[in-house]
Structure formats: C-alpha cells, structure tokens
Amino acid sequence: MDQRISFITLAVADLDATRAFYVDGLGWTPELFVPGEVLMIKAGEHLVLSFWAEAGFEAEVGTIRRGAGIVPITLSHNLATTEEVDEVLATARAAGADPVHDGEQRDWGGYSGYFGDPDGYRWEIAYNPQDIGQMVIP
Missing domain, CATH: 3.10.180.10 (2,3-Dihydroxybiphenyl 1,2-Dioxygenase, domain 1)
Structure with missing residues (x-):
C-alpha cells in the first residue's frame, strides 16, 4: 500500500x-x-x-462525538521563515479566525502559532528548521 x-x-x-x-x-x-x-x-x-x-x-460515516473542549486534531501549514508564520496568522486574524495564538519559539526548536476556524479546527502555522519540517516545504 x-x-x-x-x-x-x-x-x-x-x-x-x-x-x-x-x-x-x-x-x-x-x-x-x-x-x-x-x-x-x-x-x-x-x-x-x-x-x-x-x-x-x-x-x-456515523454519529459525530460532541462535547466540551477543542476538536482533537490539528492541521499544520509549514513555512520557510518565522516572518511567513506571522503573515499567515495575521491573514487568519483578518479573516475572522478565533482564537488566534501568535507565533512563538517552541521547546522543539521551531516557531509556531495557532488559529481556529469556524468549527474549532485548529491550524498550526509553523516554521520547523529540523529535517522533518524542511521535508514538507515546497
């Protein structure tokens, strides 16, 4: 497969x-x-x-689980620089994303922030300098 x-x-x-x-x-x-x-x-x-x-x-598919808290999934959009992370987060904020958590340095060595879409799905907007992060940059 x-x-x-x-x-x-x-x-x-x-x-x-x-x-x-x-x-x-x-x-x-x-x-x-x-x-x-x-x-x-x-x-x-x-x-x-x-x-x-x-x-x-x-x-x-079947009945959707509902309850308090955030949806237990994140979608990630990786970028080549921290500046691009901040630009995407600003675009999401202007589009009405709620909440928007600004980018910050992470313990794992990268830089990321999050925003929520209208259904609460969380998007991680990230710069990851490690090989795994660079692998997904076009």
Missing part, C-alpha cells in the same frame, strides 16, 4: 461559514462546492481538504 493521504475530510456545522472563512477570508480556491453539502479545496499536489456538512457526514 502506498504511504500517502489523499483526502482529509472534516465535518462542519455551517458550510457557508466555512466557505466564507477559507475562500473569502483566507483566499483559498475551491475545486468543488456543492451548497449545503461539501466544499473541496486542493491543498497539495495530491491532497484534497474536504469540508462536509455534518448531516451528510453523519449519514455516511
């Missing part, structure tokens, strides 16, 4: 708010948008980030 991920699918409560955040706010380009159903964005050479309205997600 190939070692890769083709789609990351996230269930969202309000697909219109998700589209407004990612497309209008962050400036991402949709590959497919079916109102009330799904938004798909090409996020890498062979990777699609898919946002699926909760009802359709639950009908096919």
Whole structure:
C-alpha cells in the first residue's frame, strides 16, 4: 500500500461559514462546492481538504462525538521563515479566525502559532528548521 493521504475530510456545522472563512477570508480556491453539502479545496499536489456538512457526514460515516473542549486534531501549514508564520496568522486574524495564538519559539526548536476556524479546527502555522519540517516545504 502506498504511504500517502489523499483526502482529509472534516465535518462542519455551517458550510457557508466555512466557505466564507477559507475562500473569502483566507483566499483559498475551491475545486468543488456543492451548497449545503461539501466544499473541496486542493491543498497539495495530491491532497484534497474536504469540508462536509455534518448531516451528510453523519449519514455516511456515523454519529459525530460532541462535547466540551477543542476538536482533537490539528492541521499544520509549514513555512520557510518565522516572518511567513506571522503573515499567515495575521491573514487568519483578518479573516475572522478565533482564537488566534501568535507565533512563538517552541521547546522543539521551531516557531509556531495557532488559529481556529469556524468549527474549532485548529491550524498550526509553523516554521520547523529540523529535517522533518524542511521535508514538507515546497
């Protein structure tokens, strides 16, 4: 079996708010948008980030776990410099991200900050000088 991920699918409560955040706010380009159903964005050479309205997600995949706290997943966007990290965090803040945690030096040797999208998914925006971090920079 190939070692890769083709789609990351996230269930969202309000697909219109998700589209407004990612497309209008962050400036991402949709590959497919079916109102009330799904938004798909090409996020890498062979990777699609898919946002699926909760009802359709639950009908096919199963009941979504709900409760207090943040969603137990982070998505990461790695960049080549700390300045680029700060620029992306500023763009997310302008797009209405909440919360936004500014970039800071991390114990693991890099620099990162976080923002939340309309459904609470946390994005880590990072500069990682180690080999594993540099491996994912285009």
